[in-house]
Structure formats: C-alpha cells, structure tokens
Amino acid sequence: MALFEARDLHKRFGDQVVLENISLSFEEGQLSGIMGPNGAGKTTCFNVLTGRYKPDRGQVLFGGEDITGQSPRQIARKGLSRSFQIMNLFDDDSAIDNILVALPRVREHAWSMVRDLGRDSAAHDEAAEVLARVGLAGKELTPCKRLAYGERRALEIGLALAAKPRLLFLDEPTAGLGVEGSARLAELIGELKRQLSIVIIEHDMRFLFGLADRISVIHWGQVIAEGTPTELRDNPWVQRSNLGALDT
C-alpha cells in the first residue's frame, strides 16, 4: 500500500477548474516528484494534499487513513510536514528558536504555562541537531532575518523536518536559488532521502530528474505522465519542453 494517496481530486476557484481528476500515489522510502509548467496547478495540488485547501471532490489518504478535509494542524500531527515556496519563517527569532517551536516535544507541552523552555536542554540539543542536518550548524543564534537567502531556504526545510515527519513535502525548494545553491540543496535532499519519504514540487527539471525515484507530470490540472526519470525522458511532453537541456 502506498504511504500517501490522492484519488480523483477536483478543485475549482470560481469558474476556474484548477485540479481535474488528479490521482497520485507516493511510496514509503521514495523521493517522489511533481513537475509541470508554471500555472499547471502544482502548488494548488500541494495545498490540497497538505490540508490548506479542501478538495471539492476526491479523497486523500495518508498511511491508509482518510485525511480529506482535515486541518493543516491535524495533518501535521499525523506526521506529514511541508515547506513553503514563499518562505514562511518566524522572522523575529533566531534560527534555533524557529526550530524549537516546531519540535514535537515542545508541541506536546504547548499548554504548559510554567515550564521554562530555556532550561529544556534536551529540546535545545534536538533543535541544534536539526539545524546541523540542514547545514546550519554554527548559525543557531543568528536572527532568522539576517540569514543569507540560501540559508533561509535550508531553515525552511529544517522547520518542516523539526516535526519529525514520516512524509516530507517540499514546495519548490530551489525557488530563487542560483546554480551553486541548487547544487548544495540537491546534496542536502539526497542526504534526507535516505532517512525519510519525500515529495517535491519543482519546475527545475534537471534538479528533480537527478533526485527523484518517480515523477508525476501535471499540466492543465491533470496528471499527464508518470514514471521513473528514465521512462519520462522519452515522454513527448517532457521532450517538447525545455528538457533538452538535460542531455547536455
């Protein structure tokens, strides 16, 4: 059974049908990719899968459980974590403070009003470990807004990782990164891939083809192709798009 499955998802905003009959499934232990041109409905699809929007029709299953229409909070607590394309950080706080509020052990004590989080050294160690995993060791106390762009992207992923997810969704993680930044990010994600199941939306095809086990191509709100990167190289749509660059 797939770890995550979406069946016949429909979503429309007003007259505009954004998702039409989308079915996807992501396997445990794999890195799955969703790709497609700008405006294809990728981000809407992601938002429906992670509970930000409710689908008009269809079903979302996570670990065999129906999570359709559940709130982001409920879904997050089931072990599904996501990052955002437009960065969504706690900008006034230091890098480590960002991670701390996302840790499950802090979440479980969220109702405590007397416990001093400053004395919880286990939580600090855990948060520092997450930062080290995303390559931010040494930046713990740097205020979030003073981090370099690439570091903020890494923190964005760290925040999603902090919740110790079973499945990690990354929304356009390379957005705004240069070639060098993308390469470093690919390295990081390659590392994470060995530890947990990941789904990535990306329009940087080279990036995705280098990392993903399976890729679904979305266009006009529909899944138009699916397969391993090798299989997809021969796909007419993929060929027609600027993937020629892949072979060079």
Added chain:
Amino acid sequence: MSSLLRPAPLITAPMLVTLTLLASTPLWLNAVGLYQYLALEIAIWMIFALAHNLLLGHGGLPSFGHGAYFGLGAYALGLLQQRAGAGLLLGLLGAVLLTALLGALVAAFISHRRGIYYALLTIAFGQVLWFVAIKWHTVTGGEDGLMGIKRLPLELFGQQLSLESNHAFFYFVLVLLALVLIGLWRLVHSPFGRVLRAIKQNEMRAAFIGHNVWLVKWIAFVISAAISGLAGGLFALAQQSAYPNVMSLHNSGFVVMMVLIGGGLVSFWGPVIGALIFILARDLLGAYTETWLLWYGLLFIAMVLFQPDGVAGAWQAWRARRRARSHSAGGALPARTKEA
C-alpha cells in the same frame, strides 16, 4: 527579546528594581511633590497594561476594546460587594471570574480572525459593553455608575487588615502586581508563550507545524481579560466607585498608548514603563494645562514616527550598539551558560 536558550529565572533583576522602587514610594513620594494615590493608580494601570500586552505585544493580537474587561471588573466588584455582600477577596475573585467568562465568550467569536478584523471586532464588543453599562440603569446605575464602593478589610488567617488608607491599599495592589509580573514572566517563557510568539509572527506556519492556533489565541484572550478584570476591580476599590467611563473606547485607547509608548511590542517591560509614563504625564502635564492629552497625543505621534519600538526599544537599541562596539556579535551556539 531574549533567545529561548536563556533560562528565565523566577524573579529577575528588573522585577526587583521595579517592585523595590514602587515599595519605597511612601518614603519619598511626598518629598518630590507627588502623592501616594498616584503610585497606587500607576500600579493598577501596570497590571492592566501587562494584561493587554499579553495580547498586543506577545501575541500580536490587537485588542482595542480592552477597557470593556477592565470596566466589567470594576462593575463586577462593586455589584458583588453591594448586592451580594462579598468581601474583598471574594469580590476580586468574582471580578476575575466574570471577566474571564466574558473574555471566553468574546474570544470564541474573534479567535479565528487576525489583524484589522480582530481589532474591529474587539472594538465592537467593547462598545456593546460600554453601551450596556450606560443604559442598564437598574444594575449599573447608568451614567452615574456605582457609588460608595468600600475598601473592605483584608481577612487573612483570622487577621483583619484595614486597607482604607491609600498606603495600605497600595501595598495590597503591589503584592498583586508582583504576582501578575511573575506569572506573566513565566508564561511568556513557557512553551505556551513561545507558541503564542510564533503565532504572532506567522499564524499559518504555526498551524502547519501542528499547533492549535485558535485555541492558543482563545486562551491568551481569556487570561488577558481575567487579569484586566482584576485591574478593574482594584481600580473600583481605589476610586471607590465604578462608572461607564472606565469601559469607554477612551480607556481602551489609553492602555494601547501606554503599551506602545513603553515598548510592549519588543519588551516584556514595555507596559510597565508605559503605565508609569502615561499616568505621570497625565498628572504632571495635567497640572499645567487642561489640554495635556493634546500634548501627550503629539508625543505619541512623534514616538510612533521616530521610535516605534517605544522606550524599551530605544533602550534595547542603545545596548545593542554598545555590545556591538565592545565585541562583534557571533552567531554560533555558545557553551550553555546560566545567564540572568
């Protein structure tokens, strides 16, 4: 604001300084031409401003109708004393519980909102209460309010302590202020306080990392309303009356101005500093001119334009500049040291 990494002591140096300074006022206040009632009122407004800042400063929740809870506390205390024969502590407890209850009800209607919609709803609810206070003559006494509220004696361990003098009542308020300070200081450093701070910065992300944003906002509002009710009850005792003005939009605005001028958005101490400045300004400027609020308003505008982080913000910026001069700031995690 301090990093999470720093343990928060139960009682801090600024707390001791504030409380000692206030506690010593009976010794020198008259000598500088002021009077004890002023210190009493300042202490009460500090409690109210601290309560308000739990929402505005720590939660980023603009409650602009907070006078309603202050006012309800005042009326509740008066009515419990005059109609139900409640003693001092029972009256205050009742004021706190009733405002908490009203806060719970209002918060249930507004906690899914934020920003300007949140602010407008709090104003609307505040105005409803103010209107009730004015119109419900048989209970609230209408525009005249409730007169003749007594400072009943404090009964503790079989002893009776009279609180009728301003000195005695001041020390009673000071003890409550200390409790509120310690309690809120703990709260903002607890996991709950940190989640509230996260919600202030990014509500959506807080939800996506699994926090119950609505409930955290609701609880923060209830706590803030309850403490405002306590302040209102104390104010009724201080003034020995409760009148609709304490519920007015005016009063709601005063507490916002205190919190902002003091620097509540960036510091725990903002509301304490702000309450001190506001009440002193009212008295000192008020002694010179009836239009003191005009001058205070201009000061407020200048502050928002040139020093939006308030007095506490200016202080923090000054300290940061000094620290930067003495050593360049590092971003690495230091060995865990105990710092005050």
